[in-house]
Amino acid sequence: MANPLEITDLVYKKNQKKIITDLNLTLKPGKIVALLGENGAGKTTLMRIISGVAKNYQGTVKVAGFAKESERKDHLSFTDGLTGFSHSVKVNEIVKFYQILYHDFSLKQFEQLRKFMNLDSDLRLSEMSKGMKEKLIIALTFSRKTDLYLLDEPFSGIDAMARKKIIKSIILWKQEKSTILISDHFVNEIAAVLDEVVIIKNKTICMQKSTEEIRADNQTVEDFYESFYQREEEE
Amino acid sequence: MNVFNHLFEKLLQKKAKNVYLLVILQFISSLASAFFTYFSFYSGRFHFNSHDNLEFLPGWMALFASLTFLFGPILFILTVVENERLNRNQTWRLAPISDGKFYVANILSSFVSLIYFVLLDVLIAICFLFLSIFTNSKFGKNLQFEVDLNSTAIFDFIGIMLLLILTCLFLYFLVSFLNFSSQAILDFLPHASSHILISFVRIFIIIALVGLLVRLYSVFANYIINILLLRSTGLAGLESVVLMMFIIDLIILGINVFLINHFFEAGER
Numbered sequence: 299m300a301n302p303l304e305i306t307d308l309v310y311k312k313n314q315k316k317i318i319t320d321l322n323l324t325l326k327p328g329k330i331v332a333l334l335g336e337n338g339a340g341k342t343t344l345m346r347i348i349s350g351v352a353k354n355y356q357g358t359v360k361v362a363g364f365a366k367e368s369e370r371k372d373h374l375s376f377t378d379g380l381t382g383f384s385h386s387v388k389v390n391e392i393v394k395f396y397q398i399l400y401h402d403f404s405l406k407q408f409e410q411l412r413k414f415m416n417l418d419s420d421l422r423l424s425e426m427s428k429g430m431k432e433k434l435i436i437a438l439t440f441s442r443k444t445d446l447y448l449l450d451e452p453f454s455g456i457d458a459m460a461r462k463k464i465i466k467s468i469i470l471w472k473q474e475k476s477t478i479l480i481s482d483h484f485v486n487e488i489a490a491v492l493d494e495v496v497i498i499k500n501k502t503i504c505m506q507k508s509t510e511e512i513r514a515d516n517q518t519v520e521d522f523y524e525s526f527y528q529r530e531e532e533e
Numbered sequence: 534m535n536v537f538n539h540l541f542e543k544l545l546q547k548k549a550k551n552v553y554l555l556v557i558l559q560f561i562s563s564l565a566s567a568f569f570t571y572f573s574f575y576s577g578r579f580h581f582n583s584h585d586n587l588e589f590l591p592g593w594m595a596l597f598a599s600l601t602f603l604f605g606p607i608l609f610i611l612t613v614v615e616n617e618r619l620n621r622n623q624t625w626r627l628a629p630i631s632d633g634k635f636y637v638a639n640i641l642s643s644f645v646s647l648i649y650f651v652l653l654d655v656l657i658a659i660c661f662l663f664l665s666i667f668t669n670s671k672f673g674k675n676l677q678f679e680v681d682l683n684s685t686a687i688f689d690f691i692g693i694m695l696l697l698i699l700t701c702l703f704l705y706f707l708v709s710f711l712n713f714s715s716q717a718i719l720d721f722l723p724h725a726s727s728h729i730l731i732s733f734v735r736i737f738i739i740i741a742l743v744g745l746l747v748r749l750y751s752v753f754a755n756y757i758i759n760i761l762l763l764r765s766t767g768l769a770g771l772e773s774v775v776l777m778m779f780i781i782d783l784i785i786l787g788i789n790v791f792l793i794n795h796f797f798e799a800g801e802r
Contacts (some may be wrong), residue, residue, distance in 0.1 A: 313724035342801065351626050351799040354720070367794075372629035381800075382624025398539045399628050 300363030302477040308357035335498035362445040385424035411437035428455035489519035544642035563597035594661035612643035626799035633790035692771040699778040717796035
């Protein structure tokens with residue numbers, strides 16, 4: 299089985315500014331990986347490149363062994379902001395859109411997730427709070443059966459209780475061989491489900507370490523992340 | 534192909550909402566215009582203006598038909614704006630299909646929505662016509678059709694229809710080309726924090742691109758098509774214009790597909 303994600307020598311420039319330089323990253327199947335980095339480090343840009351919506355980059359990006367953008371999009375599920383829908387659209391209409399466009403979308407899975415998130419399918423986007431919208435996005439993302447899930451700050455608007463409940467359940471929603479790449483600021487909250495940590499700094503991946511290794515050094519993921527930045531600052 | 538069909542269907546559904554809205558507006562505004570044409574308000578009540586040759590229903594039909602020339606272009610402008618909004622939208626661009634195919638589905642669905650609008654208008658006009666004939670015997674008797682069905686007229690009609698379709702597609706492609714290329718050029722330029730400056734630079738780029746296109750067109754049309762293509766095929770008049778438009782459409786479509794595949798990004802928000 300091909301790796302869910304393989305990036306080789308990725309370079310991305312925009313407005314005469316290098317945003318990503320010589321980035322190499324390989325993720326193995328079945329892992330939950332945190333993509334950590336400061337604001338503006340390039341986490342969202344990296345996810346947009348992987349999902350094929352950001353253009354004009356150099357290097358190779360393969361998702362489940364596929365390099366073509368259309369095939370990559372078919373093998374990954376990205377937390378999209380649902381900006382393509384008008385505010386008056388109901389949840390069930392968005393679900394129909396997903397059902398018709400994505401062959402791997404499971405209505406059964408969505409219904410389970412919708413109930414878990416306490417979302418009403420007759421609710422319109424305009425009637426939803428930021429947190430509810432984010433819950434819907436997570437439900438839609440995990441209703442697809444793909445090799446790679448890209449979660450770009452998925453919990454920022456969700457209340458603490460619901461966030462903990464969702465994070466604990468993530469492991470149940472993904473398929474055994476699927477990999478999740480998740481960028482988030484709530485490091486301590488997602489730490490329990492993580493298998494690996496990837497840190498993006500100075501426009502490239504500067505650290506990729508398993509949580510087992512981190513814990514073997516008697517550190518928590520949050521401590522590791524903080525000490526990494528302290529070390530960098532001291533140097 | 535399956536994804537392309539599904540995407541086309543969804544895009545058409547989205548754009549059909551504008552079609553229904555405009556047909557309803559056209560219907561209501563033609564009714565209002567007919568009402569104020571045939572009725573006057575004085576002495577506290579409405580009076581029918583009997584001096585008009587046409588009765589109310591045929592008059593309403595004529596107004597409805599003439600308003601097609603106002604609402605048709607409005608729908609065209611709405612679809613142009615919608616095309617470019619969708620081309621930049623991340624939700625739609627994440628569909629598991631190449632961006633080039635997405636672009637073709639987007640333009641095609643807009644074009645089909647225009648055809649759909651015309652068909653709905655024709656259907657409503659036919660309904661009006663039959664209602665006018667059944668409700669007004671004088672109108673039916675006076676109605677005369679005179680259609681000259683010789684082969685030249687048919688070919689001219691087909692030629693004009695083709696030219697109209699190709700021109701409509703050309704305008705869609707042209708707007709996309711200006712949007713894609715100006716955005717791609719902006720992405721290469723140094724970052725400017727001011728939105729006003731960005732807009733100013735973009736307008737400048739668009740003007741420069743239009744100038745370049747006009748120059749290219751004059752060279753292309755005068756030398757390459759007229760001299761090489763048309764003389765060798767022996768076509769003249771309307772056929773040559775249709776052929777030229779077809780070639781230009783293909784070229785600009787190819788450029789747009791290249792630009793959206795390699796340079797034109799979906800927006801983040």
